[in-house]
Every structure is written in structure tokens, then in C-alpha cells.
Amino acid sequence: MIFARLLSAESWKRGLWSFVRLALIVGLSFVILYPILQKISTAIKDKSDLYSPIVVWIPANYTLDNFKQAISIMDYWHTLLNTFVLSSSTTILTAASCALAGYGFARLKFRGSGLLFGGVILTIMVPPTTILIPIYLNLKDFTLMGIIPLLTGKSLNLLNTYWPFILTSITANSLKAGLYIFIFRQFFRGIPKEVEEAAYMDGAGVGQTFLRIMLPNAVPAIVTVTLFSFVWQWNDSFFTTTYLTSSKVMSTQLGSLPYNLSIFLSGGENSKADPFYMSMVQDTGILLAILPLIILYLFVQRYFVESIERTGLVG
Amino acid sequence: MKSILKLGMKQRTYAEQKSLWGFLFVLPWLLGFIFFFIIPFISSFRYSLSAIEASSEGMKIDFVGFSNYTEALTVNTSFNRILTESILNMVVNVPLIVIFSLFLAVLLNQKFFGRAIARSIFFLPVILASGVIMTLESSSLIQAVNDQNAGSGILSGLGSYELASMMMNAGVSETITDYLTGAVDRIYQVVSQSGVQILIFLAGIQSISPQLYEASKMEGATGYEAFWKITFPMVSPLILVNMIYTIIDSFARNDMTELIRETGFTTFNFGLSSAMAWLYFVAIMIILLVSSYLVSKRVFYQE
Numbered sequence: 001m002i003f004a005r006l007l008s009a010e011s012w013k014r015g016l017w018s019f020v021r022l023a024l025i026v027g028l029s030f031v032i033l034y035p036i037l038q039k040i041s042t043a044i045k046d047k048s049d050l051y052s053p054i055v056v057w058i059p060a061n062y063t064l065d066n067f068k069q070a071i072s073i074m075d076y077w078h079t080l081l082n083t084f085v086l087s088s089s090t091t092i093l094t095a096a097s098c099a100l101a102g103y104g105f106a107r108l109k110f111r112g113s114g115l116l117f118g119g120v121i122l123t124i125m126v127p128p129t130t131i132l133i134p135i136y137l138n139l140k141d142f143t144l145m146g147i148i149p150l151l152t153g154k155s156l157n158l159l160n161t162y163w164p165f166i167l168t169s170i171t172a173n174s175l176k177a178g179l180y181i182f183i184f185r186q187f188f189r190g191i192p193k194e195v196e197e198a199a200y201m202d203g204a205g206v207g208q209t210f211l212r213i214m215l216p217n218a219v220p221a222i223v224t225v226t227l228f229s230f231v232w233q234w235n236d237s238f239f240t241t242t243y244l245t246s247s248k249v250m251s252t253q254l255g256s257l258p259y260n261l262s263i264f265l266s267g268g269e270n271s272k273a274d275p276f277y278m279s280m281v282q283d284t285g286i287l288l289a290i291l292p293l294i295i296l297y298l299f300v301q302r303y304f305v306e307s308i309e310r311t312g313l314v315g
Numbered sequence: 316m317k318s319i320l321k322l323g324m325k326q327r328t329y330a331e332q333k334s335l336w337g338f339l340f341v342l343p344w345l346l347g348f349i350f351f352f353i354i355p356f357i358s359s360f361r362y363s364l365s366a367i368e369a370s371s372e373g374m375k376i377d378f379v380g381f382s383n384y385t386e387a388l389t390v391n392t393s394f395n396r397i398l399t400e401s402i403l404n405m406v407v408n409v410p411l412i413v414i415f416s417l418f419l420a421v422l423l424n425q426k427f428f429g430r431a432i433a434r435s436i437f438f439l440p441v442i443l444a445s446g447v448i449m450t451l452e453s454s455s456l457i458q459a460v461n462d463q464n465a466g467s468g469i470l471s472g473l474g475s476y477e478l479a480s481m482m483m484n485a486g487v488s489e490t491i492t493d494y495l496t497g498a499v500d501r502i503y504q505v506v507s508q509s510g511v512q513i514l515i516f517l518a519g520i521q522s523i524s525p526q527l528y529e530a531s532k533m534e535g536a537t538g539y540e541a542f543w544k545i546t547f548p549m550v551s552p553l554i555l556v557n558m559i560y561t562i563i564d565s566f567a568r569n570d571m572t573e574l575i576r577e578t579g580f581t582t583f584n585f586g587l588s589s590a591m592a593w594l595y596f597v598a599i600m601i602i603l604l605v606s607s608y609l610v611s612k613r614v615f616y617q618e
Contacts, residue, residue, distance in 0.1 A: 108337025171347020
């Protein structure tokens with residue numbers, strides 16, 4: 001009898017907790033999804049619905065005009081292609097170079113490698129703003145320690161090209177690369193040493209071991225790093241606005257969207273355009289910019305959520 | 316090329332081979348580290364100590380001592396304010412984000428209906444809340460108006476007023492009340508910045524061996540006790556990691572960054588800008604060191 005009562009109290013407690021949990025999760029999910037839902041609802045609204053007091057979420061008149069407007073102002077397809085090329089090339093190069101460095105730091109110890117890993121930590125800690133100006137000046141007159149002027153007679157200006165991104169990602173020093181090296185190192189440290197030794201016994205060299213044995217095992221870490229690096233490069237406005245001043249990439253286009261929009265709508269004079277309408281088109285622009293990312297996420301998220309648990313991000 | 320390498324390799328022991336390859340593997344990073352980090356890092360320090368004039372013939376760098384630093388600290392109108400503001404923000408937000416993400420990670424680790432969906436929603440901010448989108452979002456007019464309209468509704472209706480009066484009546488001190496109600500008001504900001512941290516905690520929780528929980532259950536521990544006696548000590552190293560990550564992550568969306576950039580690229584005062592950047596860097600270093608010292612004393616390591 002007492003046992004049964006205890007049991008019911010226990011199950012009652014559990015039921016209460018799962019209710020609280022449900023409420024919390026649904027509420028917080030709503031908080032996260034709210035801006036996206038808001039943007040979708042704004043993007044398909046007609047201009048006339050904007051001032052209608054009846055319309056809150058579901059518009060009375062559907063229209064795709066906002067999309068057309070935003071696409072033409074942002075030069076969307078061109079920008080999309082540019083951004084995609086830039087992000088995917090830096091992602092592939094960064095992932096490759098960081099995997100190499102991570103494996104080197106994790107398993108192939110040489111004299112001074114501990115000290116160099118301290119350097120990796122330092123690159124994570126130092127805010128990118130601190131080294132921005134020297135890098136900028138360096139890229140403006142790129143000499144590679146005086147080699148290029150010797151060959152061509154003058155230094156190269158690498159700004160406004162993709163070279164800064166390519167160079168930094170080949171050398172694993174691009175946006176947040178220190179973090180990726182850290183992830184790879186932690187992951188490779190988690191793979192048992194015996195695997196490597198067995199490969200060596202069977203006659204594989206170090207490079208072969210890395211390519212044939214370690215990399216196929218490191219898929220979770222690779223997925224994580226690839227996704228992070230792709231997304232952060234896509235959204236990055238810090239390096240992009242510094243290195244690329246006139247090229248059309250998503251984040252710069254988005255950043256200048258309000259300005260371009262006001263020129264487009266009011267023929268150059270500010271403050272004439274309807275601010276609400278401008279904001280509406282701007283929201284549509286943001287939606288268009290993150291749409292590829294959301295689609296990408298839908299495909300990889302399952303894999304991503306599962307894989308993060310095995311990345312060994314955890315010491 | 317390859318055959319030469321192979322020939323040279325024959326005489327080496329396994330350990331020597333490994334260290335050679337290790338150096339080769341790290342080499343690309345090392346080159347980048349030297350050219351895109353150490354040299355700029357040092358020259359940034361040099362710039363901060365000099366007056367720089369950029370002209371058509373190139374740059375003229377004159378050593379001026381610490382005058383850029385004094386200018387940043389005493390003459391510049393906004394530097395001090397922005398520096399204290401951004402540091403204060405950091406100090407306020409970091410514990411909030413860490414605690415919140417630990418809580419959510421524990422929640423998302425439990426078994427319930429729709430867990431996969433919930434997880435993918437909670438990691439969505441990793442993708443969305445970064446860079447330019449965040450900045451534009453805060454300036455969206457429609458959003459602001461709609462939030463106003465929704466003010467009487469769900470979003471902020473439950474908000475801080477009731478909570479504040481409730482807590483004051485319960486005798487909680489005013490600072491804590493302000494802090495917590497502020498957290499409720501900024502819930503979107505907090506949620507959107509804790510995506511990666513949730514991931515890290517979740518991974519950590521999943522690596523705890525289930526035997527520990529089984530044993531504690533046998534001994535009659537409640538879920539609450541199991542959290543404080545098992546989960547919390549086991550993930551405590553990750554609290555340090557997450558704290559550092561949160562501090563670093565805040566560099567990207569920061570008024571300080573904006574100010575440094577503006578001084579550098581719109582007024583072309585490279586010296587002053589570098590000095591500001593160094594002051595900021597030193598401030599952050601101090602915060603990192605102090606907080607890691609405080610936290611690492613309490614961290615539990617298995618070894």
C-alpha cells in the first residue's frame with residue numbers, strides 16, 4: 001500500500017517535470033524561431049498589409065514583389081555564386097590545413113611542438129582587431145619578404161581579390177582557424193595509438209596512415225569543422241569588408257543593402273522612402289541570405305548533431 | 316621528389332620519422348602563423364608606439380612613445396566608455412550564457428518526445444546569429460514595431476515586472492533581481508549566443524559513463540543530487556572551456572571592434588587604432604587570466 005502510494009507520487013513528479021520541460025523547450029524554441037517566422041511572414045506580405053491592423057502573421061495579400069525587389073537590388077544570383085565559391089574554397093582549404101596541423105600536434109610530436117601549440121592557443125586568444133591593420137597594410141603591398149618585387153619590379157596589391165582568403169586558409173590562419181586546429185587535435189588524440197602502430201607494422205608510412213586510417217575515422221570532426229567554417233565565412237563581415245571592398249559577397253551586400261535600397265527607392269534622396277517598406281525589403285534580403293544556410297543545415301543537421309557527440313571537443 | 320624522401324626515410328627510426336612528418340604537417344600552419352600572425356602582431360605593437368603617415372611614397376613611421384596610449388585613454392571621447400561598457404557586458408553575459416547552456420544541455424540530454432527536433436532548433440543559432448545578420452537584425456524596424464505590438468502579449472507580458480516584484484517581495488537583494496530580470500529581457504540574445512556552448516556541454520555530458528548514474532541510483536540518489544555530485548564535477552573542465560569560448564566569441568559583435576576599425580580605416584589614424592587594439596587585448600587577457608584562475612581552482616579533473 002505504502003509502496004503503491006510512493007510509486008504514484010514518483011510518477012506524478014515525473015509527469016510534472018516532463019510538463020515543465022516541455023513548456024521550457026517549446027518556449028525557448030519559439031524565442032529562437034520567432035525572428036525567422038517573422039521574416040517569412042514579412043517577406044510574403046503585400047505593401048498594403050503593412051499598415052493593416054488586422055494582419056499580424058498571415059498576410060491578406062500574398063506577393064513575391066519583396067523577393068523580386070531584394071533579388072534585383074542585391075544582385076542576388078551573382079552574389080550567391082560569389083559567396084558560394086569563396087566560402088566553399090576557404091572551407092575546403094581550411095579544413096585540410098587544420099586537419100594536417102591538428103594531427104601533427106596530436107600525434108607527431110617533435111621538439112618544440114608543445115611550444116608551437118601554445119602559439120595556436122595564442123591565435124585563439126588575440127582579438128582579430130589587434131592584428132587587422134598590419135595585415136591590411138601587408139596585403140596592400142604584398143612582397144613575400146621582398147621576393148615578388150625582385151621578380152616583377154613592384155609589389156602586389158592583394159586587396160579586393162580572393163587571395164587573402166586563400167592564403168590564410170592554406171596556412172590555417174583564417175577566421176577562427178585556431179579553434180578548428182584545437183578540435184582536430186582533440187579528436188585525433190582520442191583515437192587509440194594501437195591503430196597507428198598496426199598500420200605502421202603493415203608497412204604504411206606516416207602520410208599513408210594519416211590519409212587511409214586517420215582521416216576516414218575523423219569524419220565527425222571534419223563535418224563539424226566544415227560546417228562551422230562554411231557558415232562563419234558566409235556570415236563574416238569583419239574580414240570580408242576589410243579584404244573585399246567592391247566585390248559582391250553576401251555579407252557585404254547585406255551590409256550595404258539599406259543604403260542601396262534607399263537610393264533605389266528614393267532616387268538618391270534619403271528620408272523620402274517609406275522606412276517601413278525599406279525595412280520590409282531588408283528583412284526579405286536577410287531571409288534570402290540565410291536561406292542557403294538553412295537548406296544546408298536541414299541536410300547536415302542530423303549528421304552534425306550526432307557527430308558533435310563524438311568529436312572529442314571534450315578534452 | 317617522392318623517391319628522394321622515401322630514400323631518406325629508410326634509415327630513420329619510427330620516432331624520427333614521426334617527428335619529421337610532424338614538422339611537415341605543422342609547416343603550413345607555421346608559415347601562416349609567422350606571416351599572418353606573429354609579424355602583424357609585433358608590427359601592430361610597433362605602430363601603437365609610433366605616429367604613422369601614409370603618403371604616396373609609402374609609410375613614414377616615427378617613434379613617439381606612449382602618446383597614442385595616453386591619447387586613447389585621456390583625449391579620445393568614446394574609448395573609455397566603450398571599453399568599460401564592453402567589458403561590463405562581458406562580465407554580465409558570460410556567467411549567464413555558461414549557466415544557461417549547461418542547463419539546456421542537461422535538458423536536451425534527457426529522453427523525451429521530439430528530442431531530435433528540439434536539438435536541431437537549439438543549434439540553429441550557431442548558424443544564424445553570427446556576423447552581419449545579427450547587426451542588421453537589431454536595426455530592423457518591422458521587428459521593433461512588432462515587438463512593441465506583442466508587448467501586451469506573450470513575449471514580454473510575462474516579463475520582468477511581475478518577476479521583479481515577486482522577487483523583491485521574496486526578499487532577494489536588488490542587484491540579483493536586476494541581474495535576473497535583465498537576463499529574462501535579453502533571453503533572445505542569451506539563447507542565440509549559446510549554441511556552440513550547448514554543443515560542447517552536451518558532448519561532455521554524453522561522455523560520462525552511465526555506470527556512475529546507475530551506481531548512484533542504487534544508493535538512492537535523486538536526480539538533483541546526481542546532477543550536483545556527478546554531472547557537474549564531470550563537466551567542470553568544460554565550464555572553463557566554454558567560458559573562454561564565450562569571451563572570445565564576444566569579440567565579433569562588439570562596439571570596441573567597431574571603434575578600432577573606424578579609427579583605423581575611416582580616419583586613418585593607424586597608430587591610435589593599434590594602441591586601442593592593444594589596450595583592448597590587454598584588458599581581455601586580464602579578464603581571461605583572472606577568470607580562468609578563479610574557475611580552474613574549482614575544476615575537477617579525473618587524473
